[in-house]
């Protein structure tokens with residue numbers, strides 16, 4: 001099976017999702033004895049191509065154009081769909097990141113094919129590509145197959161492992177044609193987040209607080225713990241709706257779905273809609289003063305107690321360790 | 323300003339899902355349905371834009387007869403009229419098929435803005451808004467948390483990984499709503515009464531097959547309760563040790 005991977009870059013850096021997608025693509029291509037092609041779109045991004053060679057991408061196509069320096073959904077979609085038409089792969093992989101969420105439907109519509117989003121597993125069975133995707137807010141998992149070609153798939157971030165496999169790279173720069181019609185949407189402004197903490201969907205560790213925090217200023221202890229761990233700070237809907245944290249920090253069914261290695265829930269009861277967002281976390285720790293809190297039913301480790309005593313003790317313990 | 327808002331009804335967020343013995347669908351008989359959460363933000367945005375700029379709001383719902391309560395809610399919360407595309411067994415239909423059916427209907431309406439939710443909570447697909455835009459060949463700004471409409475343009479902002487983006491496009495366009503865009507209203511009794519007089523256009527449709535087949539539906543692997551390490555700050559050393567040595571995540 002020939003696989004084409006959209007390797008996401010932002011601000012001149014390949015995203016973790018790019019390595020994840022290339023790793024998945026490489027393993028399917030190897031198993032089915034097909035070819036793997038990675039596509040990088042941007043301005044002056046030729047230098048990134050070699051990076052992908054460490055993860056098994058031998059064929060790399062670079063669509064390089066000054067006008068593609070920032071992610072303009074319609075222009076990227078035009079470029080990526082014409083590359084796909086040209087390459088005619090069996091499978092196309094996108095990340096289910098904000099860029100992929102824009103790009104994939106638009107590309108799929110241009111190709112006239114159905115696409116599967118937010119997949120957590122991709123495998124080959126009897127020569128066919130099969131994807132697993134959580135549905136009903138993660139309360140069920142659908143196994144699906146495709147009857148149209150290419151099979152267009154987006155991958156849940158932070159869920160697929162990155163495997164090193166150095167290969168020599170064959171980098172091709174593409175001539176691209178763009179018309180004013182490809183710039184229907186324009187970017188007026190990009191304001192970088194002030195915080196240096198990782199994004200929720202990309203973080204290895206998340207420290208999250210709920211109504212038990214009791215106020216916005218109280219989150220400073222979670223921020224301190226997060227910074228010691230290189231973690232992101234998340235919040236329950238109650239904490240967001242109370243105005244203690246911005247909407248982008250919300251974890252759960254109507255917030256972000258996250259898949260960190262470690263999720264530390266502080267003063268969060270564990271409502272079904274919150275759990276919906278963390279069910280693909282590898283480990284969950286709960287700190288809650290109510291033994292009956294439902295969060296303990298899904299937590300790998302729990303501490304029953306006042307978070308205002310437990311969290312500072314964690315900070316102390318971590319600071320002591322060299 | 324003519325606005326079309328696409329709304330789906332979905333199993334209520336508290337619902338437990340029971341997979342039927344056919345292994346590919348769920349038991350809908352015991353389920354309470356509700357408006358898809360993100361569509362409430364889309365509907366509220368439509369209502370607010372109409373209040374500010376005038377015009378008409380048309381709500382469009384594709385689904386079986388279960389959607390009636392959702393349609394009534396739309397009509398009570400700011401929609402002037404509604405279209406019910408009646409399709410049986412469409413809950414898990416693939417996004418392209420749904421988007422094509424919605425776009426085929428919307429084509430007949432003169433619209434300035436199509437508002438969708440960013441995602442529905444049953445298919446969890448996050449595709450339909452973007453697909454409709456591409457099918458109708460109009461621009462799309464997705465996951466918006468702020469909208470301002472001027473003469474012929476829309477400016478909208480959204481959060482992406484590590485940044486806030488402010489985007490602009492010309493009308494007509496598609497916008498998909500993120501939570502936080504607004505606070506959806508509760509309809510007053512008067513609004514509910516008035517809604518009863520509003521028109522619901524019913525149209526039976528047949529959906530195409532689509533390019534994706536659900537082979538099976540399974541429960542996710544259960545997350546079992548782990549261990550309570552202890553009580554209070556005394557348990558912290560042990561927790562950190564377990565995270566380092568057993569889970570190996572620190």
Ligand SMILES: Cc1cc2nc3c(=O)[nH]c(=O)nc-3n(C[C@H](O)[C@H](O)[C@H](O)COP(=O)(O)OP(=O)(O)OC[C@H]3O[C@@H](n4cnc5c(N)ncnc54)[C@H](O)[C@@H]3O)c2cc1C
Nearest residue numbers: 210211212236237238252253254255267268269289290307
């Ligand atoms: C359609 C819909 C969508 C929703 N989407 C989401 C979503 O995306 N994300 C989400 O989070 N919720 C969502 N919710 C809301 C959800 O149902 C809960 O209301 C919410 O998750 C509760 O937040 P919480 O756990 O912070 O608050 P609570 O349920 O009030 O829990 C607070 C917890 O803190 C503990 N506590 C208090 N003080 C302390 C202390 N000093 N030390 C230790 N523990 C303490 C308490 O024992 C309690 O368990 C949604 C609801 C609906 C209807």
Ligand SMILES: Nc1ncnc2c1ncn2[C@@H]1O[C@H](COP(=O)(O)O)[C@@H](O)[C@H]1O
Nearest residue numbers: 328329384438439441442447448449450
């Ligand atoms: N059956 C439907 N009827 C009306 N609108 C829908 C339907 N399915 C999806 N939509 C719209 O498309 C958005 C995104 O849906 P999805 O891509 O399925 O996650 C929803 O929030 C709705 O606004």
